[in-house]
Amino acid sequence: MAKDPEKPSYSSSHWRQWLNGLAVLFIIAFFWTLIKYMWSFVKIEKEPVKVLVTGAAGMLNLIFHLVFLGQIGYAIVPMIARGLMLGPDQPMILHLLDIEQAGEALDGVSMELIDSAFPLLKGVVHTTDVVEACKDVNIAIMVGGIPRKEGMERNTMLSKNVSIYKAQASALEQHAAADCKVLVVANPANTNALILKEFAPSIPVQNITCLTRLDHNRALSQIAEKIPNNVHVSDVKNVIIWGNHSSTQYPDLNHATATTISGVKPVRELVDSHWSKTEFITTVQQRGAAIIKARKASSALSAASAACDHIRDWVLGTPKGTWVSMGVYSDGSYGIPSGLMYSFPVTCEKGIWSIVQGLKIDEFSRAKMDATAKELIEEKAVAHSCLD
Known part of the structure; x- marks a missing residue:
């Protein structure tokens, strides 16, 4: 019977070429694995x-x-x-x-x-x-x-x-x-x-x-304690501290989420609306004073921890989908006057922070954000008068 001219014929030389190629790939893979294994024992220390x-x-x-x-x-x-x-x-x-x-x-x-x-x-x-x-x-x-x-x-x-x-x-x-x-x-x-x-x-x-990360961390903790079913503080993210590190700061949970047994939920659906606009805000604003009253000294431990958090996220980056609060130089975002050091929600990547844009601001939040900006404008004027 004649061979089908359209059907390929594989000679022994073709098989040898195929096996040689496979052997080369195997050798490359072997040495690459060996190099990676040996490299794992080489410790290259970063510059201090x-x-x-x-x-x-x-x-x-x-x-x-x-x-x-x-x-x-x-x-x-x-x-x-x-x-x-x-x-x-x-x-x-x-x-x-x-x-x-x-x-x-x-x-x-x-x-x-x-x-x-x-x-x-x-x-x-x-x-x-x-x-x-x-x-x-x-x-x-x-x-x-x-x-x-x-x-x-x-x-x-x-x-x-x-x-x-x-x-x-x-x-x-x-x-x-x-x-x-x-x-x-x-x-x-x-x-x-x-x-x-x-x-x-x-x-x-x-x-x-x-530093407003201390206030940010306090807000996360208050939310975690308020949500039923033992939500851990690590399950809460994207709270915001707007404005001044003072009693006029505005802790905002409107954009925060929490991971619960039922999945990721907006925090405002998990807590009482009245609490979020009253006790939550005043507790975060007054937390430093409460600690001073309790231990007769300022909140050194939590502030030190928050400062480490601030620098770590700034240098190493914030997790994807997560923002943190940092006091930064205002560029006019969210209607805040430029030229103030104001706390915004930010993300960080490769040592650079960026203000989170496009968040919806309701009337209640707008009033709170403007009030703390007003205090910062007044402080700035007093500081300049001292310089003069």
Whole structure:
């Protein structure tokens, strides 16, 4: 029978070529797997990041007899050294700054850090010299400052902070790394950050922020406690803190969601509407005062944790579909006047934050957002009068 001319014929040479090709692919796959296996044993350490913490000794509360945020500095440095801020594979050198009266206490903090033998901690610079402290730093966490004390006029408090942040801004301007990221924690955080921005003009405005993540975390926790069936705080996301880190801030849950046993649900469907517009807001606004009343000191632990959260998300990025609250320089979004340090919902990617756009704002929220913006405008005017 004649062979079908359209039917391919496979000779032994074709089979040999096919087997040779298969052998080559197998060898390539084998060596690629071997290289990846061997590479897994090669540890390439990142360059250390220099992190400045001001008010690191936590002693100003004793020196000035104030309820002060200085203990945040003492609380945050071990968190940073353990990798909670920059990740478990990022080494760092800590730069610790405090005033001269706290110099001896600062020595003690440095000794404690060394004694803790943190694997990621590659060095400690502890000093009362602002220039030395700011030298080549990549991240600056500004904890040092003087908050308003009972009986103190707001102008007096702002005036004292203007002088502090003017000096520290100048040092950062001249001596920090060109890409330095700054987080202002000390109250009034928004206005302190604005002062720093004005006296450090070479630092990109995108690189100066203030802390409202503590309020954001408080809001998440309040929602988790309110929702039935034991929803965990990690199941709640996309709450917003609008405005000033003060009693006028607006905690907004209108866009928040929670993962429940029935799936992902809008938070406003899971909680009482009256609670969301009254008790929820006042509890978050007054939480700091409640903690001071309970422990006779400010909320240092939770503030330090929130500062780590803020920097970690800023540097490493926010999870997909999730935003966080950060005090940033307003660009006019949501009708907020430009030129204010105002808390917005933001997402972060590759070290850059972006304000979440397109959220619907109802009449109730609009009034709350404008009220806290008004307070920031007033604080800005007072700070400028102090500069004059």
